[in-house]
Amino acid sequence: MVPEYKKIRLKFQKTGNAKFISHLDLDRTMKSVLTRAKVKVEHTHGYNPRPYLVFSLPTSVGTESLCEFLDIKIPTEDDHTDIPERLNKNLPPDIRVTDVYIPETDFKQITDAEYKLVIISPKITKELADKIKPLFSAPVFIEKRTKKTESGFMDFDITPYVKSIDAEFIKDGELEINTVVSAENATYINPEYIIKALCKYLELDLSDPNTCLYTVLRTNVYKQNKETFN
Amino acid sequence: MFYKDTLLKQVLKPGRYTGGEYGQVIKDLSGIKCRWAFAFPDTYEIGMSNLGVRILYGVLNEQPDVYCERTYAPWVDMEEQLVKYDLPITSHETGTPLKEFDILGFTLQYELCYTNVLNMLKLSGIPLLASERGEDYPIVIGGGPCSYNAEPLADFFDVFSIGEGEEALPEFSRLYINMKESGEYTKEKFLHEAAKIQGFYVPSLYDVSYNDDGTIKEYKPVYDDIPKTVTKRIIADFNKAYFPDKPVMPYIECVQDRITLEIMRGCIRGCRFCQAGMIYRPIREKDAALLNEQARRTFENTGYDEISLCSLSTSDYTGLRELTDGLLSWTDDNMISLTLPSLRADSFTDELMKKISSVRTSTLTFAPEAGTQRLRDVINKNLTEEEVLKACKVAFSAGKTAVKLYFMIGHPTETDEDIKGIADLAKSVINCFYETENRPKGKPLVTISVACFIPKPFTAFQWEAQDTLEEYKRKQQLLGSYCNDRRIKYNYHDADGSLIEAVLARGDRRLCKVLELACERGMKFDAWSEYFDFNKWMQLFTDCSVDPAFYANRKRSDDEVLPWDVIDCGVSKKFLSNEKKKAYEAKTTQCCAEGCAGCGANRLGGENRWCPNIKK
Ligand code: SF4
Numbered sequence: 001m002v003p004e005y006k007k008i009r010l011k012f013q014k015t016g017n018a019k020f021i022s023h024l025d026l027d028r029t030m031k032s033v034l035t036r037a038k039v040k041v042e043h044t045h046g047y048n049p050r051p052y053l054v055f056s057l058p059t060s061v062g063t064e065s066l067c068e069f070l071d072i073k074i075p076t077e078d079d080h081t082d083i084p085e086r087l088n089k090n091l092p093p094d095i096r097v098t099d100v101y102i103p104e105t106d107f108k109q110i111t112d113a114e115y116k117l118v119i120i121s122p123k124i125t126k127e128l129a130d131k132i133k134p135l136f137s138a139p140v141f142i143e144k145r146t147k148k149t150e151s152g153f154m155d156f157d158i159t160p161y162v163k164s165i166d167a168e169f170i171k172d173g174e175l176e177i178n179t180v181v182s183a184e185n186a187t188y189i190n191p192e193y194i195i196k197a198l199c200k201y202l203e204l205d206l207s208d209p210n211t212c213l214y215t216v217l218r219t220n221v222y223k224q225n226k227e228t229f230n
Numbered sequence: 231m232f233y234k235d236t237l238l239k240q241v242l243k244p245g246r247y248t249g250g251e252y253g254q255v256i257k258d259l260s261g262i263k264c265r266w267a268f269a270f271p272d273t274y275e276i277g278m279s280n281l282g283v284r285i286l287y288g289v290l291n292e293q294p295d296v297y298c299e300r301t302y303a304p305w306v307d308m309e310e311q312l313v314k315y316d317l318p319i320t321s322h323e324t325g326t327p328l329k330e331f332d333i334l335g336f337t338l339q340y341e342l343c344y345t346n347v348l349n350m351l352k353l354s355g356i357p358l359l360a361s362e363r364g365e366d367y368p369i370v371i372g373g374g375p376c377s378y379n380a381e382p383l384a385d386f387f388d389v390f391s392i393g394e395g396e397e398a399l400p401e402f403s404r405l406y407i408n409m410k411e412s413g414e415y416t417k418e419k420f421l422h423e424a425a426k427i428q429g430f431y432v433p434s435l436y437d438v439s440y441n442d443d444g445t446i447k448e449y450k451p452v453y454d455d456i457p458k459t460v461t462k463r464i465i466a467d468f469n470k471a472y473f474p475d476k477p478v479m480p481y482i483e484c485v486q487d488r489i490t491l492e493i494m495r496g497c498i499r500g501c502r503f504c505q506a507g508m509i510y511r512p513i514r515e516k517d518a519a520l521l522n523e524q525a526r527r528t529f530e531n532t533g534y535d536e537i538s539l540c541s542l543s544t545s546d547y548t549g550l551r552e553l554t555d556g557l558l559s560w561t562d563d564n565m566i567s568l569t570l571p572s573l574r575a576d577s578f579t580d581e582l583m584k585k586i587s588s589v590r591t592s593t594l595t596f597a598p599e600a601g602t603q604r605l606r607d608v609i610n611k612n613l614t615e616e617e618v619l620k621a622c623k624v625a626f627s628a629g630k631t632a633v634k635l636y637f638m639i640g641h642p643t644e645t646d647e648d649i650k651g652i653a654d655l656a657k658s659v660i661n662c663f664y665e666t667e668n669r670p671k672g673k674p675l676v677t678i679s680v681a682c683f684i685p686k687p688f689t690a691f692q693w694e695a696q697d698t699l700e701e702y703k704r705k706q707q708l709l710g711s712y713c714n715d716r717r718i719k720y721n722y723h724d725a726d727g728s729l730i731e732a733v734l735a736r737g738d739r740r741l742c743k744v745l746e747l748a749c750e751r752g753m754k755f756d757a758w759s760e761y762f763d764f765n766k767w768m769q770l771f772t773d774c775s776v777d778p779a780f781y782a783n784r785k786r787s788d789d790e791v792l793p794w795d796v797i798d799c800g801v802s803k804k805f806l807s808n809e810k811k812k813a814y815e816a817k818t819t820q821c822c823a824e825g826c827a828g829c830g831a832n833r834l835g836g837e838n839r840w841c842p843n844i845k846k
Contacts, residue, residue: 017250020238021481025245029481033252035533035564049565062239090533092252092481120233207240209315213233 005042005073008080009103010087011230015064015217018094023058029095030070036090039083042073056107057183057221060190063115065218071103101230110229112163113183114220115191119175120213123204129169131202132177136165140197158197161189183221191216234325237317241307245482246274249322253478253531255291255298256323263407266290266298267321267331267368271338271346272757274302279486281540282374282395283337284474289396292472296403299323299331300478303346304353306755312353319354328354332406334368335399336387338376341734342727342757344383347372348749351386358746360388360434365417371402377431378462378509379687379794382734382741384433388417389424392797393462394495396472398429425456429463432456436796438739444780446738446791461798467837468495468514475527488536488569489528491521493553497542498822498840500829501599502610502690502813503641506542508801509688511831513822514838518549522556529566537561538569545570545577546823548839554585571595576613578621583628593677594625597636600644601651607816608643610690610809615655619662626666632675633659639705640683640697642813649705652678653712660717677719680709682728686735687794688801690809693786696732698779699725726764730756732782733771738793741781744774802830 014026021029031051034041043049056069074080084097091097136159144156165179181189195214198204206212221229238244259265268287270277277283283300290298299321304312312319318327328334328350336347348358351370357363360370372380373391380390391398405423409415425432435456439447451458465471480487496513497506525537537557541547557568570586575596598618600606606613622633637652656676663674682702685694697705702725713720734741747770755761771778786792788807795803805828812819819827822840826832832841 017248018481020244020248022245025482028483028487029252029479032479032533032535035535036530043565061244062235090252092250092479094250207236209233209236209311209317210231213236215235 004076006076006080007071007073007103008083009101010070010072010083010097011099012068012070012095012097013064013066014059014068014095015066016094018092019059019062019064022061023055026058027053027055029092033087033090034072037083037086039072039086040075040078054107057110057113057188059218060192063191063216063218067218067221069107071107103230105223105229108185109223110183110221111224112180112222112226113191113218114178114180114222116217116219117177117179117191117195118213118215118217119177119195119198119204119206120173121204121206122173122211123202124169124173124175126169126172128202129167129175132167132198133165135197135201136162140201142193142196142200144193158189158193161187162194165194178219180222191218232317237308237311237315240311242305243482245480246302246305247308247322248481249300249325251322251478251480253476254300254323255287255478257291257297259297259324261295262297263295263410264293264297264333264403265326265331266296266333266335266403267301267326267328268298269301269303269328269334269336269347269350271303271336271343271350272755273305274480275482275484277302278478278480278484280337280339281474281490281492284477285472286335286337286373286395286399287478288474288476289472290399290403293400293403295407296400299326301328301350303350303754306761309349309353309754319350329356329367331368333371333403335371335373335391338372338374338380338383340757341376341382341731342762344376344734344745345748345753345756347383348386348745349752349754352749358386358749360386363388369406369417369420373399375506375509376735378505378797378799379736381433381739381793382737382745384739385742385746387433388421390431390433391463392429392431392460393799394465395463396465398427398463401427402430422453422456425453425460428461431460431797433739445786446793448791449796459796459798462509462800462834464512464800464834464836465495465514466835468516469520469837471516473524475524476531477528479532486538487534488538489525489532489534490538490540491525492516492540493521493544493547493549494541496831496838498546499543499612500610500809500819500821500827502608502809503599503638503683503686504542505686505689507689508806508829509799510542511800511829512834512836512838512841514836515547515549518553518556521549521553525557526560529564535565536567536569538571540571543574545574545582546821551581554582558585574613575621576617578624580624580628583624593632593634594621594630595634595636596621598655599636599638600641600648601637601653601655602648604816605641605644605648605651607818608813609641610813610818612818612821615658618655619658622659622662623666626663626669626674629670631663631670631672632677634677634679635659637678637680638683639680639709640702642691642694643816644705646705646708649709650712652680652709653718656713656718657715660715674717675719676717677721678713680706680720680722682723682725684728684732684735687792688799688806690806690813692736692792692806693788693790693810695785696729696782698783699729702728724759727756727759727762729778729782730762730764730767733778736793737781740776744770744776747774800829800831800834805829 041051054071139157141155146154161182163180168176223229377390494515496510
């Protein structure tokens with residue numbers, strides 16, 4: 001008898017060390033965690049069956065997130081309410097499942113994502129912070145890899161994808177930026193581009209581990225009308 | 231302030247360096263009296279796959295007052311960052327610089343990692359020479375297969391652990407803690423005490439003198455109360471040995487993301503070129519029911535979807551049927567696949583084929599090692615062409631079209647006839663495909679992978695000369711000219727690397743200066759073809775006035791003192807020299823299952839099926 005399955009959605013956070021794992025590695029990690037936690041999931045059919053995992057909008061390596069989603073299918077009769085607890089016992093400390101529910105939305109409905117960027121550098125001053133907002137009212141170009149040009153790079157204007165950006169000067173040496181960028185498939189941009197642009201226009205070099213740091217944290221994802229996606 | 235994240239954002243695969251993996255051991259430092267850093271001198275992905283490291287990490291951390299952390303060789307991009315910003319290598323668990331540990335252990339798996347060992351010391355700000363490291367630096371200890379002749383590293387290490395470390399390393403830690411607590415501790419006193427424990431070789435406590443012809447005259451202990459030869463350690467009862475059933479789960483993909491079940495230690499075979507076959511004797515098997523239970527527990531703790539049975543010759547394990555049946559009773563339902571590397575062709579049956587293909591299969595590999603029956607007898611492979619073909623037939627009738635055969639060229643007494651024999655055997659396998667009635671559709675593909683023989687310590691061929699590079703290249707080409715069939719795919723290993731390995735494998739302390747200079751010149755990752763530079767090695771030998779041929783291509787006489795004579799691995803020198811004589815006569819020696827050949831390893835004791843007991 002073929003069991004009946006229901007789709008459930010796991011909401012999870014990925015912070016600290018876990019931000020450095022690639023999407024592929026996250027996929028592998030989750031598979032083994034589900035096995036360890038004895039969560040039965042539907043497998044792909046065929047010669048080499050694999051558990052069927054669908055992630056929403058992957059973050060890039062280096063980005064932390066408070067709102068990642070993973071859809072899996074489990075047998076209809078299985079209880080799903082205790083799954084976060086079971087998974088958390090088997091997850092590395094930097095990945096935490098925060099919620100589980102039967103989803104009413106589709107990942108395709110995601111339109112935007114909100115990020116908090118923190119920049120730490122001795123070069124940060126109030127003056128510099130004030131330059132950021134007006135910067136995005138004109139085109140802001142970054143170099144992007146491409147196969148189309150001979151050099152392998154092209155100039156790319158990110159302003160159309162940046163829906164809002166707000167810089168807050170915390171103190172000398174520290175800056176916080178809140179931004180909402182497009183997350184639709186065709187117009188998705190990596191929030192790291194904003195850091196790249198700032199480095200270019202404000203002449204910041206953030207590569208010295210003895211003085212500089214920037215962090216990227218996804219704080220929310222939205223569907224149409226800026227409603228929080230769940 | 232130091233921001234690790236900034237560093238990690240500038241390197242490939244930052245997951246190599248983060249730590250924080252599921253299963254890593256975190257301890258409260260206030261109760262810790264002995265801090266170990268266990269260093270693997272290659273990449274994280276390789277180190278995390280190493281069973282020995284998993285075992286020793288677990289064993290040491292079982293001790294409540296000992297804390298063992300992990301560290302790996304930084305990849306070149308990370309090294310660049312460390313140098314640029316003047317940062318040391320740190321441990322994964324607590325981010326502590328290696329310099330600050332009490333004991334720094336290196337596992338020595340292959341000779342070409344030696345440059346990485348020195349590079350890791352350098353990047354940690356630790357002086358290379360043991361004699362220049364004062365009380366404030368960690369005790370540097372080495373272990374693993376290369377420690378059976380680690381003389382080329384003698385100047386850099388305080389001590390080597392010879393043999394199995396499961397009991398030895400906790401004992402070593404205990405000695406350290408006791409001496410620290412009683413206030414008797416100085417590094418010198420500690421090393422002297424350690425040298426009295428079975429299995430610990432302190433190179434600085436043995437003086438070496440040389441003859442005029444460059445050979446070794448004598449090894450002389452500097453104290454009367456330390457042994458003249460250091461006897462390796464073994465675990466007497468393999469069923470009671472520590473098993474790492476809760477390994478650290480790497481975030482990133484590693485070389486072996488699977489459950490490794492070590493089904494036995496040692497090998498009953500006795501191939502005359504094989505070092506592992508000698509140094510891990512006596513043979514000890516683990517109980518099948520226990521293995522099954524350990525596999526089950528590890529599966530529950532890891533969620534891995536593959537179990538690999540590991541030993542030097544899996545099919546010689548007497549409980550194989552019971553074990554595979556036991557595993558298959560639950561692995562199939564959990565979609566776990568079973569892999570059995572190191573299968574001998576003569577044991578390959580329909581039954582095994584069905585079992586291992588139950589979920590997933592890969593290309594089947596057999597290792598005839600030599601192309602003619604005469605030469606297979608010389609190396610004591612105890613395998614006939616008929617047996618190889620029978621195994622291939624089983625594979626073909628189960629639907630395979632491709633098989634892979636491993637060979638080695640350069641065995642003692644080898645002639646061009648033997649080289650031709652490799653191609654002939656491959657052709658026979660192709661014919662065998664067409665003779666298999668229920669063969670699959672399509673054409674067969676036989677891959678022959680041909681390595682260069684490297685004479686190793688503690689083998690019957692430890693006295694032999696390695697073929698010169700010219701000879702290796704000639705033989706490689708010759709074999710290529712015989713492989714004129716498109717259904718044969720011919721791969722061969724680079725001979726250059728084999729020469730360097732041969733020099734280091736049978737080297738003595740005079741090679742320390744070569745390695746020191748190699749480190750000074752920034753050499754590293756020599757096991758990686760993209761970083762191995764043969765000319766640099768030759769330049770080093772020239773600059774240090776060392777003749778590589780003295781080590782690699784020179785035939786030793788039976789009475790020569792060998793650099794590894796200071797170590798007793800259990801198997802006697804007399805047995806080995808007798809095996810060498812039989813090799814010249816192309817006479818085989820029975821395997822342990824057929825009857826004890828008297829290798830001498832049973833002197834070490836241990837619970838095992840084959841060895842005759844010796845009253846102690
Ligand atoms: S003592 Fe005999 S049975 Fe034991 S490993 Fe040696 S040869 Fe084999």
